[in-house]
Amino acid sequence: MIPVQVVGLGMSPADLTPSALKIIQEAQVLVGGKRILDYFPMHPAEKIPLGKDPERILRKLPALAQDRRVVVLASGDPNFYGVGPLVVEVLGADNVIIHPNITAIQTAAARLLMPWHQAQVVSLHGRDWQYLTDALTKSGLLFIYTDPVHTPGAIAQRLLDWGLTHCRLCILENLGQENERFAWLTLEEAVGRVFSPLNLVVLDRLSTPPPERVALPPTEPPALHLGMSEEAFSHERSLITKAEVRSVVISKLELYPGQVLWDVGAGSGSVGLEASLLLGRGCILAVEKNPARAAQISANRDKFGVTNLKVICGSAPGCLTTLPPPDRVFIGGGGDFLGDLIREVRRRLRPHGKIVLTATRLETLQEIRQVLSQENWLLDIVLLQVSRSRSLTGGIYLQALNPVWIVAGSPNG
Numbered sequence: 001m002i003p004v005q006v007v008g009l010g011m012s013p014a015d016l017t018p019s020a021l022k023i024i025q026e027a028q029v030l031v032g033g034k035r036i037l038d039y040f041p042m043h044p045a046e047k048i049p050l051g052k053d054p055e056r057i058l059r060k061l062p063a064l065a066q067d068r069r070v071v072v073l074a075s076g077d078p079n080f081y082g083v084g085p086l087v088v089e090v091l092g093a094d095n096v097i098i099h100p101n102i103t104a105i106q107t108a109a110a111r112l113l114m115p116w117h118q119a120q121v122v123s124l125h126g127r128d129w130q131y132l133t134d135a136l137t138k139s140g141l142l143f144i145y146t147d148p149v150h151t152p153g154a155i156a157q158r159l160l161d162w163g164l165t166h167c168r169l170c171i172l173e174n175l176g177q178e179n180e181r182f183a184w185l186t187l188e189e190a191v192g193r194v195f196s197p198l199n200l201v202v203l204d205r206l207s208t209p210p211p212e213r214v215a216l217p218p219t220e221p222p223a224l225h226l227g228m229s230e231e232a233f234s235h236e237r238s239l240i241t242k243a244e245v246r247s248v249v250i251s252k253l254e255l256y257p258g259q260v261l262w263d264v265g266a267g268s269g270s271v272g273l274e275a276s277l278l279l280g281r282g283c284i285l286a287v288e289k290n291p292a293r294a295a296q297i298s299a300n301r302d303k304f305g306v307t308n309l310k311v312i313c314g315s316a317p318g319c320l321t322t323l324p325p326p327d328r329v330f331i332g333g334g335g336d337f338l339g340d341l342i343r344e345v346r347r348r349l350r351p352h353g354k355i356v357l358t359a360t361r362l363e364t365l366q367e368i369r370q371v372l373s374q375e376n377w378l379l380d381i382v383l384l385q386v387s388r389s390r391s392l393t394g395g396i397y398l399q400a401l402n403p404v405w406i407v408a409g410s411p412n413g
Contacts, residue, residue: 001095002065006072006087008101011176013039020099024071029064031057032073045071054083055289058090065095076103081123081145085291089315104200105143108172111182112202119143124150126292128234129158130299136164142203152201156190159203170202171195224304226250226274234296234303235268241332244386245358245404246271250278252356252380252408253328258282260350262326264316264341265289265333269297269309272330276306284309285323287316317344325350331357338364342371352411359405372409380408 005023009016016024024030030037030045037047050057064070077100078084088096109116122135123145132155135142146152152171159167165187172182173196184204185193222232227247230240241249249271255261257280263272266286276284286309288294294313301309312319317340329345331338345355355372359365365381372379383405387398 001062002067002069003095003097004061004065004070004072004087004091006074006078006084006096006098008074008077008082008099009036009039010076010101011104011107015101015176020101023099024073026069027071028068029061029070030073031061031070033075036073036075050083054086055090058087061091062095077101080105081125089289089291089313104145104172104175107175108143108170108182108200108202111172111175112170114141114202116141116143121145124155126236127296128299130234130303132158133162134299136162139205142205144201144203146199146201148197152195152199153191153193155201155203156185156187160187160191164205166205168204170204172200172202174198175200222304224273224277224306226277228270228274230270233268233270233273233300235270236293236296239293240268241271241358242386242401242404244401245384245406246274248382248384248406249330249356249358250275252354252382252406253330254354255279255328256282259327260285260324262287262320262323262329262345264320264329264331264345265335266297266311267293267332269300269311271332272297272309273300273304273306275330276308279308282308282327285312285326286310287312287314287319287323289313289315317341320344320348323348327353329353329355331355338367339371342368346372346375346377349411354408354410357407357409359407360402365405365407368407368409372407376412377409378412382406382408 007020007023027045030043031048032050034049037049048057061070072087074082076082078098079100080103084098105116105121119141120135120138121143122131124131125145125147144155152169156169168184168186169190170182170184174180227243229243233240255275255278259279259282261275261279261284263284263286266272266288269286272284272286286297288297291313294311297311325348327350357368359368383403385403386401389396390399
């Protein structure tokens, strides 16, 4: 396999070094976001957009790189809130070469003539507001990566709601482009304004606001209990086990103090976190392949003060080989490797262990049954159909959620 080159463009191709530009010019396959690929309309290479599921695209690259030079393009520095770590995770460190470049943070600091070596950086891209509140507990300059939900206007409104009025924002738009611009605004001026989607926010706290005006969340961890609402957890695009499903899953796991639980495909970590209430001195190993979601699990763990949950950022089943054998396993996601994952879990499971899985597709249910039935396992299958009340013209109606199969398996004898 020819090593895959990951090249950071900086703010635009104008920031490329001659050596990095040569790598791109010699590429036979270019991979990247649509905006970045549009920089090279005349390049003869095959162009593959990363899209909304970059991991699925990256898994195709080893086959392409057997006899072709593959280059993954990234904005800024690939290793700074970029695609670099995911490429290394999917392809393996021996098969990747990363070429760094300047970041939006460095560029913004240069435009504003401000030192940034002691500044904080927080990314709200696909994340919860909790990341911003955590950063606000420290003083100093704060650089904020935004997304379509956490816009500069929404950030300004949040700060006003929290009583942090002694602030100003600099919104830097289209850094490195011909239409680049930036402006310092008060929070009131930023609220409701529309900015370019390609923006970065710098928060400058002008003075320390009076303590009584700060309305940040309490420092004591909130109380964790069984059946928490989805809103209590930081999660990505509703990738979270619903509260009712979570309650049935935990009951099917039959948890006891001291057990080891694997939560595979943990997503937000909600199942493992609630399970911690029943495991006492036992431990939960939350396995999640997506680095951003793994970070959300860590944030949820810290938010609730859970001390017996460890986050494992890696792809199953490969990353499971070094973990201690489990007493209980919950599999909330397995994708194309679900069969291999179940077989590895079945091999590692301690005597009298138990596996619980969820499935929303009939094909997934059939695969689970087929793999577990090969060893004559005992299966307990539940179809859970949940409807939640919603307001409607002075009354209520019931809105159905997607039905979910919950499969519990254990060795027969």
